[in-house]
Amino acid sequence: MAESSIGWTTDGTGDGTLTGYTMAQFLNWIQLLVMDDNDEDEYGVVYGYANGLAVTATGTNHLQVDTGGAFVIGLPYWNTAAVDLTVTTPVVDTTGWRVVLRADWTAQTVRATVIESADGTAAIPALTQTEAVTWDIPLAQGTITVGNAITIASDDRKYIQGTARWDATTVGRNRMADGWFVAATVLAKFAENSFTTANLRWLIPANNITNAALLDVVLDGAFQNDAATRALFADAIWSLAKIANGTACSVVGRSANSAGVYADMAAGTNGHVLRRSGNVVGFGTIGADSLAASIDAQPIAFNADSVDGWHAAGLVAGSVIVGAIVLWSGPLGGSDGHRPVWWGVANEAWHLCNGEMVGSEQTPDLPPYYGLYYIMKIA
Secondary structure (H helix, E strand, C coil), X not given: CCCCCCCCCCCCECCECCCCCCHHHHHHHHHHHHCCHHHCCCCCECCCCCCCCCEEEEECCEEEECCEEEEECCEEEEECCCEEEECCXXXXXXXXXXXXXXXXXXXXXXEEEEEECCCCCCCCCCCCXXXXXXXXXXXXXXXXXXXXXXXXXXXXXXXXXXXXXXXXXXXXXXXXXXXXXXXXXXXXXXXXXXXXXHHHHHHCCCCCCCHHHHHHHCCCCCCCCCHHHHCCCCCXXXXXXXXXXXXXXXXXXXXXXXXXXXXXXXXXXXCCEEEEECCEEEEECCCHHHCCCCCCCHHHCCCCCEECCXXXXXXXXXXXXXXXXXXXXXXXXXXXXCEEEECCEECCCEEEECCCEECCEECCCCCHHHCEEEEEECC
């Protein structure tokens, strides 16, 4: 029949048959109460009951299953005293073993049992799971050597999950007491790296974390001066606007002749240049040690020639030079026919002559056929 129920008086009325309830009906009843479909295969240990059926090695080729309880495919099992199990010592080589709770329909028992691989086979033996015949749920697994050294490779207990579901309603939420999760326990419930960027964003509603809240969760000292911290930030992540404002007319650098923090280096005077002087970088004038001894300054229009502090232009402007003997090849003209003509224009500031009186000055008489003239600046 498609529908049935259990718990009625077995008087032949309805589902209360005269023959009573079958084992299958009883197991279905238990499974409805405490197990879902996923629990049937390997799950079944009851968490927190007694010592949870923990398995330990107690000596040479001996194991012990502690007190606890479980449901094996719906069959209730409990153990009130530790159970000792003996593992056969292999002759050939290291051999694998497994401790299980085994439901045996022939013996009509559930018992802690050790099953072993063939002598010399280190692989762990498989579970037997044939309903209504033999059904195993795992507790632990490991190996034993020919010298009787037992190793527990893993704790295989899988705790029963139950069938209860707390709905996302006021009633469901009220089942969880305030303060249920504390920092020390809630973090232990999440596997390492269980949160990806995508699901973390999904868990936290938009605008739920402010800058202040985000900074509050970053532990003091979380960012260190090391490669791991620097790797958190992409190259070129900061724009210029995110850098602190600089001082006027300055560049960022380090003036001292040592490693250290950068600072602004300001140019306080027009015409000063950035140079290194006295092992300090800063703005100032260029000294003699900044120029090579053999520098050719003419191609870059650098006026480096001087006489007693006078530059060439100043020598003329300051009347230091008032006349000189020059070799001239070119036309003369101007106001008195003795002015040098350059690119068609007579320069009235200069007078080329040979033996003439210029103002109160007598110029030397030079042979004109050699192209020699005495050139005099006219004030």
